[in-house]
Amino acid sequence: METNGNEGGHRFSQKSIAQLDEIITHYPERRAAMLPALWIAQREYDGYLPPEALQEVADRLERPLSEVQAVASFYTMYNFRKRGRHHLEVCTCLSCAVRGAYEVMHKLEKELGISAGEVTVDGEFSIAEVECLDFCGAATVVQVGDQYFGNVTAENVDMLLDQLRNSDSHTPVELADALVKIMTPGGSEAAPA
Amino acid sequence: MADNDLVNVKIDGIAVQVPKGTPAIEAAKKAGVDIPFFCYHPKLSMEAGANCRMCLVEVATPRKGPDGTISMAKMPKPQTACSLPVSEGMEIETQTEQVIADRKAILEFLLINHPLDCPICDRGGECPLQNNTIFYGPQNSRFIEEKRHFPKAYPLSKHVVFDRERCIHCARCTRFTDDISGDHQLAFLKRGADMYIDTFNQSKMVSKFSGNVIEICPVGALLSRDYRFKARPWDILSQKSICTQCSNGCNIKLDYRVGRLQRVNARLNEAVNEEWTCDKGKFGMDYVSTDQRLVTPLIRRDGALQPATWSEAMDLVVQRLKEAGKSVGAIGGARCTNEDNYILQKFFRNVLKSNNLDHRLGTYLPPAQSGLHARLGYHTMGNAIADFERMKTIFVIGSDLVNEQPILFLRVRKAWRFKGGRIIAANPAATQISEFADPEVTYRAGAEVALLNGIIKILAERNPSAADLPGYGDFIKSLAGWSIEKAAEESGVSAERIRRIADAIFSGETAFIAGKAVTEHPDASAVIEAICNLAVLSGNAANVNIPVTQCNAQGAMDMGLLPDSAPGYTPVEEPGLNTRQMLEAAADSNLKALWLVGADPVAHYTDADLAKRALGGDTFVIASELFLTPSAELADVVLPVASVAEKDGTYTNCERRVQRIFKAFELSPDVHPDWFVFADASGRLEQPLPYFSARDILREINVTVPLYADCSPQKLGNEGIRWQYPSAKSDLQLVPVEYRPLAKVTVAE
Amino acid sequence: MPETRILLKHRDEPGIEDIETYERLGGYTALRKALGMERQEVINEVKSSGLRGRGGAGFPTWIKWDGIPKNTNQPHYVLCNADEGEPGTFKDRELMLKCAHQIVEGIIIAGYATLSKVSYIYIRGEFVESAKMVRKAIDQAYRKGYLGKKILGREDFDFDLYIHVGAGSYECGEESALMSSLMGERGQPRLKFPHAPLPVIAGAWNQPTLINNVETYSVVPHIIVNGGAWYASMGTQGSKGTKIFSLSGHIAKPGNYEIIFGMPLLDLVELAGGVTGGNLKAIIPGGSSVPLIPAEIAKDFTLDYEASQTVQYRMRTMRLPVVGSGGMMVFNDRTDIVTLMLRTAEFYAHESCGKCTPCREGTRWLYKILYRIVSGGGRPSDLDILMNICDGIDGRSYCALGDAAAWPIMGSLKHYRHEYEYWIEHKRSPLGDNFVPPVPNRLNLNFELLPAR
Ligand SMILES: Cc1cc2nc3c(=O)[nH]c(=O)nc-3n(C[C@H](O)[C@H](O)[C@H](O)COP(=O)(O)O)c2cc1C
Ligand code: SF4
């Protein structure tokens, strides 16, 4: 991991620091960059937010530690434990539920040998149940990293897993990276990850 | 507030007039209507409030129809009275069928996950949740599902224990740590019904004010570790008192049971501590009821202190005082009441004919004693504590405020947090004020005068009318060698930041607060003179504050515990010895008897060695004490005296507010207030000082000390009274100050 | 009745994400036209169009625009609510994905009309693909001088648009909670009093703030180009223009359909190919927050803001909306209503922010009772309790999430009480086994034990 020789074991790369500095200028107050900073931290800390990551965000935004944790824990997309290389978030909300989301979920649990909230032993997969992903037209929807997969059924979920096994994309880090780029002006022109 | 800002509202048909924008819940209070609540707290910000929904009421406001007729329009949804600002003509109903049903519903919601373990809850009996349930709640619970479970009695810090199951998520404690104390220790984690309060990563709660969250928690979720399971609220008695831990004079309640102090709670006094306490005060008062308290007199026999009867001890004291004649002195009194001190000095001056009296133990010389009274007056704070709220700028110099004057710190923070005040701080090291001070500078230790000269230089240039101030000529000449760059160089504070400080001071009324780094500076009076120069130059001569530190140090001065002035600062003809002189005299066997009145020079005097020699020598030493302190151990007679909880009287706090304390209980028949000891001694010397109560003495003080003329027992009331000078006191003189870098100053006294 | 595509006109146009294509198809002419108008004229145009907010509440848009103080030197903000989280709704997602420039143009016009200098679009964190398109549109607009300093040469109009992405919270779609989240706090709603009822006086950073939904902004360029009167010529008395409905569930052709207000509910179902897998049982017409409508009475409803259902309880009569956010979920007769309501309750219990008592405790309680019923532990008294809880939440909570959690259950208790009773008596579904699979209970608290200290 690249470090910047900063105090207190901080891990943000120079690029991240520059991005954060840029994002801070979007707001009238430094504090407003909290969500972006947490996204950057999630990217820098391997797709989740250990206490050190929260500490770094607190230091960089000059906010109390307790506040950073309070904010981060409010949102479901910040991870506090390491997820699988592919984190499958299955929408089981109404439209998906009536179109077989629970069957997809149970199939996944059986196939991977884990239940929602857990990570496979090899660290490849983790699954979670999420609330409406708002792509109900393509129920059942599964989000993996930065990508939505629509029309997933208990029958084709194997294909999805196979495809993911052979793919290095769609990781939690990639998701965070994509979102940080989205918040950075000119982000659409940057080279793809 | 002007009359035209008042609005007419009706609460349950009762008409009241209140300032516009008052929360409906306060307007209802005024109408005598009780609206139940949990999360509302007038001192906490509303932003994170209005969440418990207990105070829902129905509201109608007047609407003008198209034809100009006015009719009452009912708001479609019930409103929270705590966050609803009243407006002209508003009508609020708190007793409708709907409101009653809503209150029931809210209480049912709050109770479904509450453990209902009231029988073993410390809060039982004084719990808003219990109270509101009795008056407004449902009779029974229909909740048959599993409740939320958390570990019980989870320790948050040395003082606070947390029962998360009992929490009703009112956000009072989190708002307290954000809005009031500023230590941001507690916060909500997660959300929805999983939401709970915690510190960061379950670390220890670090706060100077953690005790307050125990008091503002409306249920038994946050509890005192000290008080837990010690008593039931209906089983304790309560007495009004004043905290003795520092000079702020915070109003407290002593809760006691069978002669033992059980806990300390804050008592509302808007002018002093509002309703807060610091942890030193809330948890530090238990010295009152420890087993180490002295309960019988001790006399040195065969080299060791041994118990004696009161008469034996007093007869010995009187005999030795008689032998000593005028060669007697007394040190102490800074922690005694005004009444104690008044009788102490009267006993020494009138009966023993000695002016050897001093209450000071440190190096710091308050204005009354350091030649500064010409400029500062006899007080140590120019401003009242409550004044800080309205200051545009507050300049804290050389003070770790949160440790030195915790409650003053809260006021200063309040000025910043709620009133738009600007705080600047200059300290030899960073302090907890960094959170909000801007700029906050650290200067090279000892270089206060250099820093101040830099600021003065800028202000002098900006304020042409300064030239009219008395003493300006000499003063400005003395600054000739100073430039901002030189000030920056000497103090280690950049020129740019010195300019920003000057800007802030220039922008409006500024108060100055100096603390220990100034008062314990070897060249303290030079630093203070420089602060005064800055204050005078910026038009803030009346706003210099260098608070004393000991509980009643201001009162002790007022009562004449000084070698050169009698009560009310009347000069005496033949000044006596000061603390150092007395100790030196005792060490050289030139003082026959020395009375320590709640003073422990061995532990607290700057020169401990001198203190030991003084007390360990030939001088007959009497110690009036609560404990067998290191100094008392060297004494010849030790007299047990009453603590704050065991006597009546008054204290004068740092802003010279005189406040009453009341006796809560008695420790032992042999433990008396200090004044009684001197009155007893004078009786035994056949020159009786016939007083029967602290009240009597205060009445005499009202007559003999003009500054205290108004402070009669009847008038002091709950708020106390700040004594005032007959005429405004502040000398606008500018005086040259010489800057001597620390290395060149030798400690002198 | 067919679709009337205004906002979705270019949804299938290849290359529409590029500004050149958008301009070729008439994009940014509305902005040019608006910049040639007085600010008040722009607002008047929006007023005469009769446009109402598409975020769910249907609040008249011009009142917000007009409410921003006109001669203020304070900074003030334009916010675009792209936190689409309402179950069943996916119109904003498609608008961003396919027609991002249209939104950007609408926001710039709003900025001009309200004299703002800074705006934010708050996009939910899950919408990566859509957000990328918005990023691209914004970057291109900057390059073309539609954003930035001195827009189109106007000395007095500087305007910036930033993207703020969320991180997983439905509640952040509520406007005041969105502002909290934007300001870097927990996504809990903020006090609206004394600022009530709108944030136009004190919103984000306590400054005047305009907030509208993605779809609302998307309409604006069309109103400016064609005139408010043109827009107002479509629709009903109280609901003008077109609205996008997102159809999902047991429907043949799920997707977004843009129709003129006033269309009969069942016509839209037909338009989307009709019900699959059985006969129609019930429709949730406007996102999970509006109560469902049983097939028997569905023919009585048209799609407009005037349509409502009433629920009577104790001393209260509640008129509950039909259109909402436009997320229409269609259910066939193999759907078990109680299980469906359990899933709805789980959603609200999971998304409740926790700030206020009725919603925090009530939503979880609803969930627990429903869970018990479908686990075979129902009691006859439960139905009364359910209704009672809903009554205690509705209108008593801090924000409208509480209301939204209560309404569907109140509605289902009105129309499908017999199904609940069946469940309670027989401990199984009236449909036999063939219904929505039981929802696993994942809302049980799972706290790691706290370490001893
Ligand atoms: C719980 C809750 C969730 C909401 N979610 C959204 C949302 O996802 N998107 C949205 O545009 N409006 C949402 N709203 C409505 C907004 O509060 C607000 O009314 C809307 O953004 C205003 O825009 P409009 O006037 O254009 O409709 C939600 C409201 C509530 C109470
Ligand atoms: S209703 Fe209350 S708890 Fe629910 S989301 Fe709104 S404020 Fe939060």
Ligand code: FES
């Ligand atoms: S006191 Fe009003 S909502 Fe809590």
